[in-house]
Amino acid sequence: MVNAREIIDAAAAADGVAPVGEAQLRRLDSALVLDGAGVAVTDAAGGIAELAVHPAHRRRGIGARLLAAVAPAKVWAHGDLPAARALAAAAGLAPTRTLLQMTLADPPADPGPAPAGLRIEDLPAARARLGAAAVDAAWLAVNNEAFDWHPEQGGWDAAQLRRARDTDWFDPAGVLFAVDADGTIVGFHWTKVHPDGVGEVYVIGLADAARGRGAGGWLTRAGLAHLAGRGCRRVILYVEGDNDAAVAVYRRLGFTVSRRDVLYG
Structure with a gap:
């Protein structure tokens, strides 16, 4: 069975950006793993979530199911990739905060x-x-x-x-x-x-x-x-x-x- 860290690492390798931040990685013991294909990690208060879907299991509704599972938590989209924007729009979610990486x-x-x-x-x-x-x-x-x-x-x-x-x-x-x-x-x-x-x-x-x-x-x-x-x-x-x-x-x-x-x- 694929574990949470393997899903996150595979998504990061495919997308070029880590889907889950450092603080949330400390909470993987309590992460929701869905069908060995997707993972959702929420903060201690349950108000913020970060999601990842394994590249081999995308376009099968895993992301939508993860969103539903963590609702009404807000969700970070690291890199704000097109697929994440589309998933958020389909769920009726809108941007509430933007964090810039500068180099x-x-x-x-x-x-x-x-x-x-x-x-x-x-x-x-x-x-x-x-x-x-x-x-x-x-x-x-x-x-x-x-x-x-x-x-x-x-x-x-x-x-x-x-x-x-x-x-x-x-x-x-x-x-x-x-x-x-x-x-x-x-x-x-x-x-x-x-x-x-x-x-x-x-x-x-x-x-x-x-x-x-x-x-x-x-x-x-x-x-x-x-x-x-x-x-x-x-x-x-x-x-x-x-x-x-x-x-x-x-x-x-x-x-x-x-x-x-x-x-x-």
Whole structure:
């Protein structure tokens, strides 16, 4: 019997885009597998689902049955492929959110001068200065201030931060903090290096105290320089499609849109 991961991997190989995101892959034990041909994974609250149909079993109504099984959950279409758009339209679903993947080739190795009063400190150095618990508290404070509007990234607690770090790829040296002149952490850039060597601007967060000081672009460049030092020749990031300010910052840095993920509901 084909299992959930085999269906997801086969769909990714055929489509060139993974149908299920990293967070949902941790929930495969509770995934719905339909006829060994399709899989649906929902979040803990049951409000968001991600679907995959094995390439050998498409055009047989598996996708429609999966949609019916997870209703009324909203459904991500990673890459917003034509078949996914058609399936959503047939089910009467409409786009409710768009997430852009942006890509940069040959990231710069020099972040340029720091804004007045700010400096970079990586996670090991911050822990040595403040202690692990104090760093986590400051990190969470910045994250939750920066993402108070965000459905997944906002409202984190210490347990969520620990779970997010509990991955094979997590590198403490790849978490960079923007530190103010008084030693306060006012921003962070969490980077990621994928197994294939692609770098990622995983999460960037700024406290209100860092805004209007040129910190966002500088902190982004600092992370890009770190990834360049790790040998990454290509860097990706994900940003909300309606976050015009952030998209503009990334475009100025040379990023271009390489993929669209759409949430239908």
